Amino acid sequence: MPAVSFQGVAKTYQGARGTLRALDGVSFDIAEGEFFGLLGPNGAGKTTLISVLAGLGRATEGCVTVMGHDVVSDYPAARRALGLVPQELVFDPFFSVRETLRIQSGYFGVRGNEAWIDELLQGLGLADKAHANMRQLSGGMKRRVLVAQALVHKPPVIVLDEPTAGVDVELRQTLWQFVAQLNKQGSTVLLTTHYLEEAEALCGRIAMLKAGKVVALDRTANLLAAASGSVLRFKTDDALPPHLAEHARITGRMVQIRTKDAQAVETMLAKLREANVRIEDLEIGRADLEEVFLSIMQAPSSPRTGTAQEVLA
Numbered sequence: 081m082p083a084v085s086f087q088g089v090a091k092t093y094q095g096a097r098g099t100l101r102a103l104d105g106v107s108f109d110i111a112e113g114e115f116f117g118l119l120g121p122n123g124a125g126k127t128t129l130i131s132v133l134a135g136l137g138r139a140t141e142g143c144v145t146v147m148g149h150d151v152v153s154d155y156p157a158a159r160r161a162l163g164l165v166p167q168e169l170v171f172d173p174f175f176s177v178r179e180t181l182r183i184q185s186g187y188f189g190v191r192g193n194e195a196w197i198d199e200l201l202q203g204l205g206l207a208d209k210a211h212a213n214m215r216q217l218s219g220g221m222k223r224r225v226l227v228a229q230a231l232v233h234k235p236p237v238i239v240l241d242e243p244t245a246g247v248d249v250e251l252r253q254t255l256w257q258f259v260a261q262l263n264k265q266g267s268t269v270l271l272t273t274h275y276l277e278e279a280e281a282l283c284g285r286i287a288m289l290k291a292g293k294v295v296a297l298d299r300t301a302n303l304l305a306a307a308s309g310s311v312l313r314f315k316t317d318d319a320l321p322p323h324l325a326e327h328a329r330i331t332g333r334m335v336q337i338r339t340k341d342a343q344a345v346e347t348m349l350a351k352l353r354e355a356n357v358r359i360e361d362l363e364i365g366r367a368d369l370e371e372v373f374l375s376i377m378q379a380p381s382s383p384r385t386g387t388a389q390e391v392l393a
């Protein structure tokens with residue numbers, strides 16, 4: 081039995097400009113114990129898919145289960161199997177951290193879990209904040225409480241919706257250490273993030289969504305291996321001519337250009353010289369997940385799974 085199963089999931093919204101298909105036939109399974117990444121640009125449908133999974137929104141078509149429980153017909157069991165760390169920070173400001181966690185436990189009918197609450201506070205670096213009122217906490221600390229709150233009932237499936245958006249390096253490390261440990265102990269993790277280096281480091285398998293459709297789904301290692309070729313990285317103060325700039329990823333002075341092979345590197349360097357682009361700190365490296373992601377997102381839309389090679393060719 082998969083930990084999570086999406087079968088033919090579609091979701092439409094009625095807007096001023098007609099019907100929007102936010103999810104369009106999404107089907108995939110996440111096995112028990114996987115650390116699974118769900119990636120996609122803004123508006124791809126990630127949050128919509130997670131809302132359907134957590135029973136916060138209904139799919140227009142299709143079927144979703146968590147640990148075998150249908151999220152509509154068997155909602156309480158499906159919801160209990162899930163620990164959702166939402167994007168937004170919403171708390172009652174008058175309770176302390178420990179009270180907040182006790183109340184959440186009560187919501188799931190869990191009692192006598194003080195030892196686990198202590199473990200959560202410890203693991204998330206909140207031990208000295210147990211008695212602090214929620215309104216006294218910084219944004220980063222509140223986010224830690226949000227994670228603890230999602231885990232009070234020891235759910236077998238943990239869903240993290242962009243948990244590190246705008247949080248500092250220390251919290252990211254605490255969070256990933258803690259979640260990685262839970263995953264090692266058997267928890268299934270579904271993560272959405274815009275930080276592709278996090279997804280590359282943590283996720284065993286990744287699905288990429290684009291305009292409501294799954295456009296890539298494979299083991300992270302296979303996605304990276306399929307991105308054969310190299311990336312030319314250098315710095316420059318000069319503007320690239322448009323015919324070169326359109327193939328480049330430019331971040332300030334840093335330029336990255338994907339090339340197929342060694343011959344293509346030579347050709348690209350010759351073209352840069354010809355265009356009088358002075359380059360500094362030249363490096364030739366392997367494509368990372370960000371490169372893979374961008375090539376897949378730029379490819380013409382047609383759903384493909386397990387065939388990133390074709391998408392990138």
Ligand SMILES: Nc1ncnc2c1ncn2[C@@H]1O[C@H](COP(=O)(O)OP(=O)(O)OP(=O)(O)O)[C@@H](O)[C@H]1O
Nearest residue numbers: 093095100102120121122123124125126127128129
């Ligand atoms: N309640 C709603 N009513 C109408 N349209 C909506 C609603 N919620 C989401 N949408 C639309 O559905 C599409 C998918 O949105 P969604 O929030 O799921 O994307 P996302 O992948 O989570 O994006 P982001 O990375 O920005 O969080 C978008 O076009 C969005 O504008």
